[in-house]
Amino acid sequence: MTRPTHLARHRQAAVVGIHALPFSRNIGTTERHGGALAILGALADAGLSVRDVDGMFRYVWESTTEMEMARILGVPNLKMFGEIDYGGGAGAPTVGLAALAIESGLADVVVVWRSRNRSSGGRPWASQLQATGQDQFERPYGLVRPVDGMALHARYWIHKYGWTPEVTGRVAVTQRQHAQRNPAAMMRKPLSMDDYLGSRMIADPLRLFDCCLETDGAMAMVLTSAERARDLDVVPVHVTGFAMGSGPQMTAMTFYYGEELGRTPNRWVAPELWRNTGLAPRDIDVVQLYDAFTPQIPLAFEEYGFCGEGEAPAYMAEGRNPPYNTSGGGLSEAYVHGFNLLVEGVRQVRGSSTSQVENVRHCLVTSGNVVPTGAIVFSKEPW
Amino acid sequence: MTQGADDRSRAFPVPVPDADTQPFWDGCRGGELRIQRCASCGTWLWQPRPVCSSCQTPGPVWTAVSGDGFVASWTVMRPPTLPAFADRVPYVLLLVELDVGVRLIGYLVDGDGRWLRSDGAAEGVEIGRRVALRFHDQAGTPLPCWTLV
């Protein structure tokens, strides 16, 4: 492995524990409760205890602060902690910050988690009638659902690149096939292209099966140094690098006020990620691409450089892409702000996915695409 | 119609201006669409802000524009949506690019600024279509909207 030389990183981080509670429509516990159980499960998976934990990072949208979680669990002292904003953009950056805390030597065992009762807890957009800040120019028009903003992006991508409905339909069908092999996935019924094409419009041009699930889920991940990982009874999953990006004129949950319509912050994340990791798309064996909505997949293959701009439909139709979203992803396994993609990325490198790709050396995981976001590469071998 | 909680739950979301955005909404009340423009470098700026993002000059100037532009993108709003819109769907939501180069959200309305229940098919809504500004009164709030020309 080539260790990137332009960054001062004196030791590598590795994921040593993962855990997910069963996904459901009604988990029957608080987000605090689910999060605590997920963290304990991930620590047990790593063979570590609460007493070892000295760092915690979370999404801003996580309802339990890291202080409350540390207090509940009995963590003796947090030396590094913090949170990342912007919904589904926070996934890879949250794990990336945990890795950075370890790489810097400021923490040794860091926990990240996401617990969200998005199904039983209702729709967060449904009750906010006072439109402040940037919302005052959108919410009065009823533009409140994430799908509406994505539809405005998707319409433009379809127009610009000439996508047929089958381009996004293939994503829905492929991910459902993965979910059918995953006993933990919420949606395992067969899904055909005809089912997809016949599904009702939610926000044109996005159909029902373009949209992710609404899930109650709780998951956690534990990271430590690659050196310490060697003393644990686990298959360490090394963090080769990560990157974050906003692009210019970002408005938090949409990118259509940006200077060039059609781009997303991934355009800025991708080159930084490849620079930070010393890798290129050809080195990546399997990917977990953020998938709140199907159009994000072809666009991500282009923006991360797996194929050229406008080439994704042919690239994917010919099967030249690496396998993606092998757990079923947000569309068919569960939607927990992309955290399940991170957990599946770890499984692929461990060799324990239900849709295991052979000889995985590197797995790319990306987070939300029209939000400030990031991406991370998990690897079998250390630097 | 009964009064009370049921009515409130069906209320439209309302813009809550602050000092940086008040001139925009004041303009709407006077039937004028105002966009900020930097007096120093001429850059048109959206959304409202206290400093020019191109040259960092404070205090961009609120400037009336025609509102002429084209459809940069669009969607059709369908259930489930906020209760206030439940009996108004489907309707077309536009991302309009003004001729001065900034993009705003608005409804597709008819030539008189009235509500249009539509999925856009009959009107032939498509990216690139020219649009003209209309103000649509939504429970006392004049919202910038657009009609096809």
Ligand SMILES: [Zn+2]
């Ligand atoms: Zn300026």
